[in-house]
Amino acid sequence: MAADAKAKTATKKRTTATAKKKKAAAADSPFRNFAPYKPKRNEEYMSEGQLAHLRAMLSAWRTDLMEEVDRTVNHMQDEAANFPDPADRATQEEEFSIELRTRDRERKLIKKIDSTIERLDQDDYGYCETCGIEIGLRRLEARPTATQCVDCKALDEIKERQLHG
Ligand SMILES: [Zn+2]
Numbered sequence: 001m002a003a004d005a006k007a008k009t010a011t012k013k014r015t016t017a018t019a020k021k022k023k024a025a026a027a028d029s030p031f032r033n034f035a036p037y038k039p040k041r042n043e044e045y046m047s048e049g050q051l052a053h054l055r056a057m058l059s060a061w062r063t064d065l066m067e068e069v070d071r072t073v074n075h076m077q078d079e080a081a082n083f084p085d086p087a088d089r090a091t092q093e094e095e096f097s098i099e100l101r102t103r104d105r106e107r108k109l110i111k112k113i114d115s116t117i118e119r120l121d122q123d124d125y126g127y128c129e130t131c132g133i134e135i136g137l138r139r140l141e142a143r144p145t146a147t148q149c150v151d152c153k154a155l156d157e158i159k160e161r162q163l164h165g
Contacts, residue, residue: 030061036141045134046126055120058144062113065106072103109145116145128152 037053076099083089119125126135128149135149148156 030064031057031141033060034141037137039137045137050137051120051125054125054140054144055117057141058113058117058120061144062110062117065110065113069103069106069110072099072106075099112145130156 034053034057037050039047039050043049076096079092079095081092083092116125126140127133128135129147130152131149133149135146139146139150146153
């Protein structure tokens, strides 16, 4: 638990440092270039226009993540060095393990985006997989990989907490 907390702090520090390095503040959402979709009057939910909009968001997000993964790999290759001092070596190992975890998260997210685009292509997108209601355009714009409506998601999170304390 203590180690976990420590790793979290370290991740936070690193994230801040990386964000500062980037010209455009990376704290921005991956969807910073997307204005909210304005449906026409009487436009049906998940119309072609909405689907195209969400697909564009997903694919831009995917590109961002792919670049991020590449950057991590390059960074690790650049910095891999043999420090004679065991303390330096330990620091570097810790840094690398954080980067590897980040990369792992990014890869999982890319997979999730891919399966979302697949669902979108199969016209199976935008409805809660648990109760079947519309997830909602605004929610999808904030979280295009969402597969559940807000209520079902909240319920699942409560159940999850009860299961795992
Ligand atoms: Zn639902």
